[in-house]
Amino acid sequence: MTNRTGTASALTLSLGLAAALALAGTVALGLTLPATVEQGEYSRLIAIHPGLAWASYLAFGVTAAASALWLWPRTRSSRWDLLAGSSAEIGVVFTALTLATGSIWGRPTWGVWWVWDARLTLSALMLALYLGYLALRRVPAPVDVRARRSAIAALLAVAVVPVNHFAVEWWRTLHQGRSLAQTTPGNDLDGIFVGVMLLGFLAMTLVYCWLLVHRVRVARLEDRLDEQSLAVALDERRREAVLAP
């Protein structure tokens, strides 16, 4: 494991295959969903949009948990720091995709690309929050300093999400309620839609896991490269010293 130079393994291969299968199924089933009366062709976005949103929450949750594990002295290990950073990166991508697919859906349905409804505003704030977190991680610092700083920032970020939630929720509410809460009888989300949506959740979760394993391994390789280049530089300087008269 420590001498690995690539990021592929049996685990990523099987995760990747499962993710590809689930995604292919989601796309195939999503495209064959019937167009609904109210939303027309765009209702099919339900196959991927809620799944993307779920994966972004999962990613930020993992970041928070890994950060807490790093801060807890008994479980402190650089692997939690790498996991937190990698997960946040993927979470940012999923949040951006959530906003993009939501916009594509909102344009024909609400008539505008963007409305200032509670959940959109919250997602946009969350995106900004974690972009800040990633920017903080890029600030050059010793590994331990970076880890502590990032872990505290991640916990602060996750703590402010509920406050943001209440603020924007009271501020305005237009978004339809939570997707799964709408599956009560008599609702227009019928079985096939729910099934495809749940498959979308599974697919996005698998994609997230697959990306995460690869990203953590890349981060570990980056750290190793840093260490090695330092050792190589030291070695060169020593040789120069020997050569010098």
Added chain:
Amino acid sequence: MWRDAVLVAGKDLRIEARSRVATNQVAPFAVLVLVLFAVALDADRRVLEQAAAGLLWVAVLLSTLLAVHRAQGVESAEGTGDALRLSGLDPAGIFLGKAAAVAVQLLALEVLLGVGVVVLYDIDPAGLGTLALTAGAATVGLAAAGTLYGVLATRSRVRETLLPLLLLPVVAPVLIAATRASEAALAGDPLGAAPQWLGLLGVFAVMYVGFGVVAFGPLMEEA
């Protein structure tokens, strides 16, 4: 802890009183922002009147960035940060002191901006009690969050650009809640919405003062 906080706050406020950066630069900047808003909105009295509360709090947020910058700036020059760390003061006290100093400056600034809004935007001051409570709770939250993120972003060469990116999404609830509470206060609070927003401001303030007291020590050690 409290004694240390008073010491640090006194030190920071003395520096500000003597250097006059807050009065000569931050305060004129904040008023300038109010003027710029009026220019951007075409000095339409009705628009300005409707948006006054929001514009006021945006001006406060922008000034908070400057004040926090300044508060961290005095600790990064000439090794004063190291001196502060070696002084043996309680980190929680240092946090509370620095936040209190920022809060005092912000409160003074809010009074100035309030007068500015009344004069420039033609607002009838009403609901002064609610406004004072709003300003108090929002200021504590802004100062605490600002000081905490200030030390998080400090000692990095990209501090100027990093701090707004870190701080502004975090204080978004303060902007929303303070704006709504001020609007309600100015309108005589017909819907009774102000207490809800004040509560949110209070929760935010308590949360960030708590985080600061706990997290400031570890963050200061490493910087």
